[in-house]
Structures are given as structure tokens and as C-alpha cells.
Amino acid sequence: MYITEKTLTDISKKNDLLDFLSTHQDENPMFKKVLANYAYEEELRLLQAELVDLQKWIQTNGKKVAVLFEGRDASGKGGTIRRFAEHLNPRAMRIVALNKPTEIERNQWYFNRYIKELPNAGELVFFDRSWYNRAVVEPVMGFCDQVQYERFMVQVPEFEHMLYESGTKIIKFWFSVSKDDQLNRFESRLDNPLKKWKYSPVDEKGQELWEQFTYYKDQMFSRTHHAFSPWIIVKSNNKKRARLESIKYLLSQFSYDGKGTNAENIMPDPNVVQRYFRLITQIDA
Numbered sequence: 001m002y003i004t005e006k007t008l009t010d011i012s013k014k015n016d017l018l019d020f021l022s023t024h025q026d027e028n029p030m031f032k033k034v035l036a037n038y039a040y041e042e043e044l045r046l047l048q049a050e051l052v053d054l055q056k057w058i059q060t061n062g063k064k065v066a067v068l069f070e071g072r073d074a075s076g077k078g079g080t081i082r083r084f085a086e087h088l089n090p091r092a093m094r095i096v097a098l099n100k101p102t103e104i105e106r107n108q109w110y111f112n113r114y115i116k117e118l119p120n121a122g123e124l125v126f127f128d129r130s131w132y133n134r135a136v137v138e139p140v141m142g143f144c145d146q147v148q149y150e151r152f153m154v155q156v157p158e159f160e161h162m163l164y165e166s167g168t169k170i171i172k173f174w175f176s177v178s179k180d181d182q183l184n185r186f187e188s189r190l191d192n193p194l195k196k197w198k199y200s201p202v203d204e205k206g207q208e209l210w211e212q213f214t215y216y217k218d219q220m221f222s223r224t225h226h227a228f229s230p231w232i233i234v235k236s237n238n239k240k241r242a243r244l245e246s247i248k249y250l251l252s253q254f255s256y257d258g259k260g261t262n263a264e265n266i267m268p269d270p271n272v273v274q275r276y277f278r279l280i281t282q283i284d285a
Contacts, residue, residue, distance in 0.1 A: 040240045047247045048087045049262035057256035059092050062121035064168040068130040071175030073203045074185035076236040080243045081126050097128035135220040140212045153223050164228040175236040176284040221276050231276035245272040
């Protein structure tokens with residue numbers, strides 16, 4: 001079954017086209033894919049409208065919200081952040097993606113460079129990687145020594161508790177991707193001239209050092225997961241579902257004005273988004 005010129009002539013409304021695709025989706029796999037993409041875009045649009053309402057509430061009430069996106073390379077962090085921020089007011093929202101520390105920063109207290117990026121009252125800040133670089137990437141890649149690593153692991157719960165006590169809400173996402181999916185995404189980046197810049201020497205080591213990353217990731221979870229700043233695991237082999245469910249999780253954490261006015265379902269799917277606990281099944285274990 002294909003869409004003919006006569007079919008297009010007979011269709012005058014969006015709903016007519018959707019009905020046609022739905023009726024014939026078993027005859028043409030492409031129709032099923034189009035319908036799935038439409039459903040995703042429509043759900044995303046409604047959830048983004050909820051984010052606009054949430055941001056307005058954050059501004060009005062002077063709330064401070066920091067959302068940390070962590071995960072292995074190519075786990076979908078950047079694409080998810082773009083969907084979070086796409087329609088928000090840039091005057092009350094920032095995306096933080098820091099470069100490697102300067103010589104001056106390397107000789108400062110480790111958290112210094114992140115403190116100045118924390119949200120002000122009425123602001124929502126998304127961290128595309130955060131201070132948790134020192135918990136996983138840096139020890140695996142040899143960018144810090146064991147003394148620096150242990151000092152960080154002792155200090156980070158205290159640091160986050162001080163932020164919590166000062167009224168900063170911290171949400172920590174870990175995007176969990178399987179080894180095979182990570183490899184496929186690396187290869188896709190290299191094949192795409194618009195995404196080649198994303199592939200780095202750290203990416204190159206991602207597959208080779210998979211088990212080392214797993215060890216330090218598990219250490220990070222067990223030592224830095226607390227009631228005031230828990231780790232939230234997002235299964236991200238399906239990038240679109242991971243985006244939708246992580247947005248829902250953020251929305252679920254606040255009682256903002258008009259909550260649920262735009263999107264009918266803003267409760268995250270527990271099969272995709274789960275609070276960390278030691279027995280949880282992770283696809284990047």
C-alpha cells in the first residue's frame with residue numbers, strides 16, 4: 001500500500017491522513033513508523049508545554065533547580081537536554097557544558113568551577129555532565145589520581161547536602177545504554193558529517209574500558225545516592241522514550257500551578273525511569 005496522488009487529493013485534514021495511515025499500517029511498515037513518530041512528537045509537545053508552566057512557577061516562586069545529566073558517551077544526554085530546553089525562556093534557564101579545567105581551575109578546590117554555574121533564585125540549570133566527571137570519567141581515563149578521587153567521593157555528599165539545605169533542588173539522571181547500542185551510536189556519529197565533532201578520544205576508549213566505567217559507576221551510585229539527592233536511572237536504548245520519561249520525572253517532582261493542564265499523563269514509566277537501588281537491573285552494567 002502506497003499513498004497515491006488520488007489519496008492526497010481525497011485527504012484534506014490532518015485527521016484524515018492519520019486515519020488513512022492507521023487503517024493501512026499493517027500493509028506498509030513505513031506508515032507504522034510515521035504514526036509512531038507523530039505520537040512521539042505530539043506527546044513531546046504537550047510535555048514541553050508543561051515544562052513552560054513549571055519554569056514560570058520556578059521563576060515566580062524563586063526556586064533553584066539543577067538537573068544533572070550523566071551517563072556513558074552516546075547515551076543520549078545532549079539530545080534530551082535539547083528537548084528539555086527547546087521552548088523555555090532563555091532568561092531563566094541555562095545549559096552548562098564545561099570544557100576541561102584551566103590551569104588555574106586545576107589548582108582550585110574541585111567544586112569551584114561548578115559553584116558559579118549553580119542556579120540563582122528563579123532559575124533552571126541543566127548540566128551536560130557535571131562535577132561527577134571526577135567520579136567516573138576522570139579515574140577511568142587517568143585525569144585524576146586516587147587521592148583526588150577519594151577526596152571527591154567524601155566531599156560530594158556534603159557539598160550536595162549544603163545545596164539542599166540552602167534550597168537548591170538537585171535532580172541527578174544517569175542515562176543507561178547498552179554496550180551494543182553505544183557502539184552503534186559511535187559508528188553513526190562517524191558516518192554523519194554533522195556529528196563527527198561529537199566523537200572524541202574519550203569515546204574511543206568507551207568500549208575498550210567498558211568494565212572500568214562500570215566499576216566506577218557502581219561505586220558512584222553506592223556512595224553518592226542519598227534521600228536528598230538520589231540517582232535516577234533512565235534506560236536510554238530507546239532515545240525518544242528516554243526523553244519523554246525523563247521530562248515526566250522532572251515534572252513529577254514539583255507541585256506547580258496548572259500541573260497536568262497540557263499533558264494527560266505526566267507520571268514517568270517505572271520500566272524506563274527508576275530510582276537507584278542496589279538490585280536494580282541496568283542495561284549498561
